Amino acid sequence: MNYLKTILLLFMILSFAGCEEIETISGDSNLKIVNDCDYSVKIYFDDAYIGRVSSEEDETWACPSGSHTIKATCTYSEDYEATHNFISGNVTVIQLETVNKYQSILIIQSNKTEH
Numbered sequence: 001m002n003y004l005k006t007i008l009l010l011f012m013i014l015s016f017a018g019c020e021e022i023e024t025i026s027g028d029s030n031l032k033i034v035n036d037c038d039y040s041v042k043i044y045f046d047d048a049y050i051g052r053v054s055s056e057e058d059e060t061w062a063c064p065s066g067s068h069t070i071k072a073t074c075t076y077s078e079d080y081e082a083t084h085n086f087i088s089g090n091v092t093v094i095q096l097e098t099v100n101k102y103q104s105i106l107i108i109q110s111n112k113t114e115h
Contacts, residue, residue: 020042020049021049022049022050022051023048023049023050024050025045025048025050025061025062025063025064026062026063026064027062027063027064027065027086028062028064028065028088028089029062029063029064029065029086029087029088029089029090029091029092030060030061030062030063030086030090030091030092031045031060031061031063031070031084031086031091031092031094032058032059032060032091032092032093032094033053033058033059033060033070033072033094033096034058034093034094034095034096035053035054035055035056035057035058035059035096036056036095036096036097037055037074037077037096037097038055038076038077039055039074039075039076039077040052040053040054040055040074041053041072041073041074041077041080041096042072042073042074043059043070043071043072044069044070044071044072044073045061045063045068045069045070046068046069047069047071053072060091063086064086065086065087065088066085066086067083067084067085067086068083068084068086069081069082069083069084070082070083070084070094072094072096080094080096082094
């Protein structure tokens with residue numbers, strides 16, 4: 001019985017350790033992530049975790065204008081990280097594509113600004 005309690009406790013610790021709290025961002029420009037990947041990705045704005053975008057979905061956040069670093073991570077694909085200039089009133093679109101990290105295929109991104 002003691003063994004079962006230990007396993008349960010270990011499971012609870014590991015499940016809570018992987019949880020990140022979503023930080024809220026806002027501002028006068030927008031970031032749109034288009035996830036054409038096979039997997040969901042975690043999105044970071046200047047090292048702040050802002051959310052997850054599921055496979056074949058997109059998500060848009062209001063964000064401050066200026067130069068900011070965007071990072072997308074996934075267990076099964078290469079990370080994407082780049083600095084983008086966000087312009088007030090515009091939407092910066094980042095399209096992510098990948099197949100599999102273990103096949104050495106990197107995320108391909110295209111950056112365009114919508115007015």
